[in-house]
Amino acid sequence: MRMSASDVKSRVLEIAREVAEAIKEGKFPELEYPPNTQRNIVFDERVGYIFKPTFYGKIKGSHSKSLRTLSGVLYGMSRALDHLENGLTMTKRDFYYLHKVERLKGTLFPEDQRETDARIILMELILGMPREAFSITSDPRGWIYGDIELIDRSGRVLKADQVGEMGYSVPPRPENIKFKRIGVKAVVAVEKVGPAKNMIELGIPEEKKIAIAILQGQASRSMRRFLRMLSDEGVPLAVLTDLSPWSLRIAATVIYNSINSAHIPHLAAPEARFIGILTRDVEDGFFKDYKFALEPLTQADYKAALDNKSLPNLQNEFWQKENDWFLQNKKKAELEIFKAMSPSAKTLKEYFIRYLSEKLEQHLGVSI
Amino acid sequence: MSERVKLEEISAADFFYRNRSLAGFDNPVRATYTIIRELVENSLDAVELAGRSPKVLIVMREEREGGEESLPWYRIRVADNGIGMDPEEIPLAFGRVFVSSKYRLIQSRGTFGLGGTMALLYGQITTNMPFKITSAREGEPAYELTMMIDIRKNEPIILDKKIRGISRRSFTIVESTFEGNYPRAKRKIIDYLQQTAIVVPYISIAFMDPEGRLYIFPRSTEKIPPRPKEALFHPKGVDLELLQRLLSSTRTKSLESFLTTHFQRVGKKTANEVLKIAGLPPDKRPSDLTDGDIRRLYEALRSYKEFLPPDPSVLSPLGEELFESGIKKELQPEFVKAIQRPPSVYEAHPFIVEVAIAYGGLIKPTGDIQLYRYANKIPLLYDASSDVSYQVIKRIDWSIYGIKNPEDEPIAFFVHIVSTKVPFKTVGKEFIANVPEVAREIELGLRGCARELRIYLGRKRRKEMLLKRYELFRMYYELISWTLEEIIGERPPIENLIERIKGSLGDEDERE
Numbered sequence: 011m012r013m014s015a016s017d018v019k020s021r022v023l024e025i026a027r028e029v030a031e032a033i034k035e036g037k038f039p040e041l042e043y044p045p046n047t048q049r050n051i052v053f054d055e056r057v058g059y060i061f062k063p064t065f066y067g068k069i070k071g072s073h074s075k076s077l078r079t080l081s082g083v084l085y086g087m088s089r090a091l092d093h094l095e096n097g098l099t100m101t102k103r104d105f106y107y108l109h110k111v112e113r114l115k116g117t118l119f120p121e122d123q124r125e126t127d128a129r130i131i132l133m134e135l136i137l138g139m140p141r142e143a144f145s146i147t148s149d150p151r152g153w154i155y156g157d158i159e160l161i162d163r164s165g166r167v168l169k170a171d172q173v174g175e176m177g178y179s180v181p182p183r184p185e186n187i188k189f190k191r192i193g194v195k196a197v198v199a200v201e202k203v204g205p206a207k208n209m210i211e212l213g214i215p216e217e218k219k220i221a222i223a224i225l226q227g228q229a230s231r232s233m234r235r236f237l238r239m240l241s242d243e244g245v246p247l248a249v250l251t252d253l254s255p256w257s258l259r260i261a262a263t264v265i266y267n268s269i270n271s272a273h274i275p276h277l278a279a280p281e282a283r284f285i286g287i288l289t290r291d292v293e294d295g296f297f298k299d300y301k302f303a304l305e306p307l308t309q310a311d312y313k314a315a316l317d318n319k320s321l322p323n324l325q326n327e328f329w330q331k332e333n334d335w336f337l338q339n340k341k342k343a344e345l346e347i348f349k350a351m352s353p354s355a356k357t358l359k360e361y362f363i364r365y366l367s368e369k370l371e372q373h374l375g376v377s378i
Numbered sequence: 379m380s381e382r383v384k385l386e387e388i389s390a391a392d393f394f395y396r397n398r399s400l401a402g403f404d405n406p407v408r409a410t411y412t413i414i415r416e417l418v419e420n421s422l423d424a425v426e427l428a429g430r431s432p433k434v435l436i437v438m439r440e441e442r443e444g445g446e447e448s449l450p451w452y453r454i455r456v457a458d459n460g461i462g463m464d465p466e467e468i469p470l471a472f473g474r475v476f477v478s479s480k481y482r483l484i485q486s487r488g489t490f491g492l493g494g495t496m497a498l499l500y501g502q503i504t505t506n507m508p509f510k511i512t513s514a515r516e517g518e519p520a521y522e523l524t525m526m527i528d529i530r531k532n533e534p535i536i537l538d539k540k541i542r543g544i545s546r547r548s549f550t551i552v553e554s555t556f557e558g559n560y561p562r563a564k565r566k567i568i569d570y571l572q573q574t575a576i577v578v579p580y581i582s583i584a585f586m587d588p589e590g591r592l593y594i595f596p597r598s599t600e601k602i603p604p605r606p607k608e609a610l611f612h613p614k615g616v617d618l619e620l621l622q623r624l625l626s627s628t629r630t631k632s633l634e635s636f637l638t639t640h641f642q643r644v645g646k647k648t649a650n651e652v653l654k655i656a657g658l659p660p661d662k663r664p665s666d667l668t669d670g671d672i673r674r675l676y677e678a679l680r681s682y683k684e685f686l687p688p689d690p691s692v693l694s695p696l697g698e699e700l701f702e703s704g705i706k707k708e709l710q711p712e713f714v715k716a717i718q719r720p721p722s723v724y725e726a727h728p729f730i731v732e733v734a735i736a737y738g739g740l741i742k743p744t745g746d747i748q749l750y751r752y753a754n755k756i757p758l759l760y761d762a763s764s765d766v767s768y769q770v771i772k773r774i775d776w777s778i779y780g781i782k783n784p785e786d787e788p789i790a791f792f793v794h795i796v797s798t799k800v801p802f803k804t805v806g807k808e809f810i811a812n813v814p815e816v817a818r819e820i821e822l823g824l825r826g827c828a829r830e831l832r833i834y835l836g837r838k839r840r841k842e843m844l845l846k847r848y849e850l851f852r853m854y855y856e857l858i859s860w861t862l863e864e865i866i867g868e869r870p871p872i873e874n875l876i877e878r879i880k881g882s883l884g885d886e887d888e889r890e
Contacts, residue, residue: 026865033859036874071858074850081858088864117857 015094018144021137022087029071029084038072041080043136044273051272053322058266058278082118082129083136085109090133090144099147099182102127131270140231140274147182152233154178155210156221157193162186171215176207176224184236189243196376197240198366199223199282201251201260205345212359218366218378221245229264231271237264238279246374247282253292253343255307255314255336258324266323285369287343289335296365297343303350304341311342392529403500406449410558411566413500414438416493417456417552418574418583419756424460425581428548429602433582434458440588441555451505452560452588455553462548463513465521469534472498472511472525472552494552499527501556508537509554514545560588566759571595572708573750573757577696577794579704598707599700606694610642613652613679614726615688615799621676625664633667633675634660643686652678688728690721693796695730696755705736705792712738712838715830716792717823724815729797731816733823735831741788747771748784752794753802753810760808767793769812770820779828780835789831793820851879 025041032039044050044063052060069083070076089108093100100108106123120126130141137144155177158170163186170178181187198220200206206224209215215222225233241247249264251257259268267278291297292304307315315336318324324333336342348365352358363378370376402412418434425432437455444450463471472495498509514520524538560567564587575583575595580602583595611620630636637649644652653660656678658671667675696704701716716734723729741748751758751767762768771791776784784791795810803811810816855872863869 023866026862029858030862030866030868030870033855033862033870033872033875036878038875039858071855074847077851077854081854081861084858084861084865088861091865113860114857117853 018094018137018139019091021139022091022144025087025136026084029080032071038070039080040071041069041083041136042066043069043132046131046135046269046273048269048322051269051322053266053325055266055326056280058280059269059272059323061273061275078118079129079132083133085114085118086126086129086133087137087144090146093145099145101147101149102130105130105146135273142183142185142232148230148232150179150182150232151226151230152180152236153224154180154197154221154236155224156197156215157219158221159190159193161188161190170221175210176203177210177222180230180233180236182232184232184239187236187239189239192240192243192245193219194221194245195219195378196246196248196370196374197221197223197237198248198250198285198370199225199229199237199264200345201225201227201249201257202345205348208348208358209362212355212362214359214362214366218363220366220370220378225260225264228260231274231277234264234267234277234279237282238276241279241281246370246376247279248285248370248374249282250285250345250369251287252345253287253289253332255311255318255333255342258318258329258333259314259321262321262323262329269322283373285373286365287345287347289332292343296368297347297351300347300351303347304343307336307340307342311336312340392532403496406557406559407562407566409500409556410452410560410563411570412493413454413497413554413556413558414456414567415570416497417454417554418571420494420552421456421458421460421550422574422578422581422755424462424550425458426460426578426602427605428460428462430459431582431600432459432580432597432602433584436583436585438560438586438588440560449557449559451507451555452558453553453555455551457549457551459547459549462515462545462550463511464515465513465523465539468511468513468521468523469525469536471495472509472534495527497556498552498554499529501554502526504557505555507555509552511550511552512542513550514542514548516546516548517544519543520545520549568593570757570759573752573759574755576704576708576750576792577701577752577755577757579700579707595708599703601700601703603694603696603700607691609689609692610640612688612726612728613637613641613644613682613685616641616676616679618673618676621679622672625667625672628664631663632661633658633664636664642689648682648684651684652682655682685726687723688726690728690730692798693721693728693730695732695796696794698732701732701734701792701794705734705790709736709741709790710739711736711741711790713831713834715827717826719819719823722815722819724801724813727797727799727801729795729800729816729819731819731823732792732794732796733820733827734792735824735827736790736792737831737834738788741790743786743788745785748790750790750792751810752792753800753807754796755794758808758810762809764803765809766812766817767791767810767820770817770824774821774824774828776828779832780839781828781831791824793824795820848879852876 029039043066045067046061049065050061050063052062054060069080071080103123106120106126109118109120109126130146133144134141153176154170156170159167160170161167162181167190168178200222203224203226206222209222214220223237237247249261251261261284264279265282265284266280271277292301315333318333324330348358348361352361367378370378403409414436418436421434425434435457439453440450441453442451501507501509508524508526510522510524512520512522520542522540522542523536526535526537528535571583571585571593572595579598580600582597585593587593624640628636628640630639633653634646634649637644637652638646650660656674658675695718698716698718702714705711705714714734714736716732719731721728721730747768749762749768749771751762751765758765771784781787781789795816801811801813801816803809855875859869859872
């Protein structure tokens with residue numbers, strides 16, 4: 011979904027005029043929008059979360075709490091428009107600081123960033139467009155390393171294995187990227203930076219014709235969008251994370267998107283496959299002799315596992331079985347377990363390759 | 379009795395001299411306060427009877443400085459424009475300690491003259507100085523008497539008597555010298571005067587203290603509550619001693635007429651029923667009764683159940699309007715409500731409870747319950763926490779009236795009980811006993827006031843909330859208007875909408 015600056019401007023103007031009109035007539039202004047609650051979100055395993063608004067909420071200028079939200083949204087839009095017109099972008103932190111101004115004392119001056127972050131989501135819902143469209147960008151997070159040639163926003167051709175030791179840094183608005191040539195058999199999205207970097211340092215992408223995408227924790231929106239674009243190009247996509255309650259969510263978010271950003275389309279990559287670490291790898295598979303290297307589940311981990319029981323995108327039998335394992339065993343496995351298997355660099359490469367070969371074959375039918 | 383007990387006869391004055399702590403003279407601080415209080419109360423009684431722009435003026439000055447070993451002497455002068463006195467009355471009223479006859483039943487501050495005389499006696503004892511009374515009735519000459527009391531004989535000694543010119547108005551001036559301690563009694567005295575000013579808003583009181591400071595408590599109303607009527611005793615309200623006295627002094631010739639003549643609520647039928655219980659013939663002469671007969675009559679009066687409740691017209695409550703007026707005058711509260719409860723009875727003594735609650739104004743939270751107690755228009759200043767009113771306030775859940783904690787809010791409670799016999803717990807007469815009938819009336823009254831307070835506070839808080847809301851809306855709409863100008867280049871005027879919010883002060887928030 012591409013939005014031009016003029017699309018954004020006309021939508022903001024439309025809303026602002028409506029509010030101004032109501033005020034002039036002495037009426038309390040109202041803004042209608044579809045909230046991103048579960049009522050408006052359906053889950054379909056084949057496509058992930060889908061935002062299907064059937065229920066609309068109102069921000070009412072007659073209600074004192076709602077009035078703060080209304081003025082916050084309008085103020086946010088005025089700043090977004092100002093940035094857009096001047097070719098500036100802002101981060102969420104910038105947006106927060108735009109509220110820490112003299113003139114907003116006693117009104118919108120925020121207590122903390124959570125408040126302004128929540129308002130960004132609200133603006134997305136009201137305007138019906140992702141934040142990047144109105145110049146709010148996430149801090150870029152996520153890299154891809156491998157034999158991929160792409161053309162970025164400025165029109166330059168870049169090779170993702172020749173732009174630094176972690177590869178190409180995925181920009182905040184990947185929509186503008188075009189792929190010139192994809193020379194990899196598969197892309198492996200790795201949760202953790204350490205193991206991913208090791209794979210790159212050991213020359214595995216070159217040797218095995220795969221790309222390593224580095225998520226660095228929960229995948230950013232831009233990273234998910236980028237992975238989806240690769241998936242749309244027909245590249246097999248694998249997700250490799252820790253074996254922990256959080257990592258289940260990380261994997262599921264890449265595959266199905268999340269409730270929080272369900273209203274943003276094209277973030278899910280339902281063709282992607284979760285390749286590990288799986289419980290069976292630990293129980294009687296690849297890591298079965300290394301149970302001693304498992305970590306105990308923390309209290310927060312355990313709570314996350316309990317919460318996972320009700321997450322819509324984790325409802326199928328596979329995810330639930332994986333999740334139940336945490337509740338029963340109160341253990342987790344981290345990707346660093348490869349280091350426990352092989353303290354020496356020589357064998358580490360072997361283990362990585364063996365594991366990836368097995369998994370890509372098994373889950374995606376890709377031989378490397 | 380196998381042994382004869384030798385009884386030493388002492389005079390009433392001697393008795394009080396020996397037991398002065400009973401009457402509130404146990405130490406110089408307390409005595410200073412008690413002297414002012416007793417003299418002021420005598421004056422209040424006098425001006426209430428006279429009833430024309432009543433005022434009481436107290437001047438107190440240091441007569442002799444205190445030293446290392448000795449306390450200072452003070453000269454006190456209390457003047458009032460009350461009914462005044464005839465010259466023959468003066469020596470008896472002030473120069474002799476006497477147990478006032480209880481042959482009448484009427485609400486009064488105390489036993490007339492007794493406390494006042496004690497005050498003068500204390501002065502005489504501590505300084506050996508005479509006291510001076512100047513008084514006149516309207517249109518008659520004023521007399522100035524310098525006197526002392528012969529403690530042994532309980533008789534006034536007139537040292538000097540001067541006749542002044544014809545006075546156009548009635549007045550009385552009492553002057554006395556005593557050893558005391560004003561600096562330490564000061565707080566209590568000022569409290570006493572202010573609390574008195576609350577309960578007698580129709581009397582002006584002024585006090586010039588030994589430090590040269592003038593305290594004025596002007597009256598706030600011309601209205602004076604009606605004088606209480608005198609009434610006969612209720613048969614349930616007499617004790618054995620009183621019955622004996624009535625029997626010995628009556629002029630009636632038969633027990634039947636004795637009962638109907640000296641008691642209220644007793645007709646022939648009732649008299650005969652009582653006498654039947656006592657086993658006494660109705661025509662027996664009262665003077666012929668033996669001690670046993672008297673006891674049987676007393677017990678019959680006690681046990682008889684059919685008497686109508688006592689006549690409350692002997693009581694002189696302040697009334698809601700005057701009570702509120704006094705409180706407003708001294709404390710300027712933002713809210714005050716007084717309630718007079720209907721007359722009630724405990725142990726055959728009629729009583730009326732008047733209560734009030736005041737909020738805000740000069741009343742500030744103190745961390746303590748602010749309770750003003752009165753008995754027959756006298757403020758009670760000691761032992762508040764032992765008083766029935768304090769206990770009643772403590773057991774009420776104030777949160778249901780919008781008061782989280784009465785100790786931490788600007789709230790004051792007022793309880794006035796008027797009765798022919800106030801149920802004081804101790805001789806000191808500083809706090810009222812927890813008599814269930816009295817407690818009940820206090821509680822009902824306070825709850826009545828509290829209900830009004832809740833309504834007042836509810837309205838006030840709601841108004842404040844709406845005002846806050848209005849301010850909030852104005853601020854946000856000014857911001858919105860500015861923001862819209864940033865977006866569309868034009869600033870929508872917000873006056874229409876703001877007017878609407880102003881107009882809707884009182885409407886509920888529209889809920890989502």
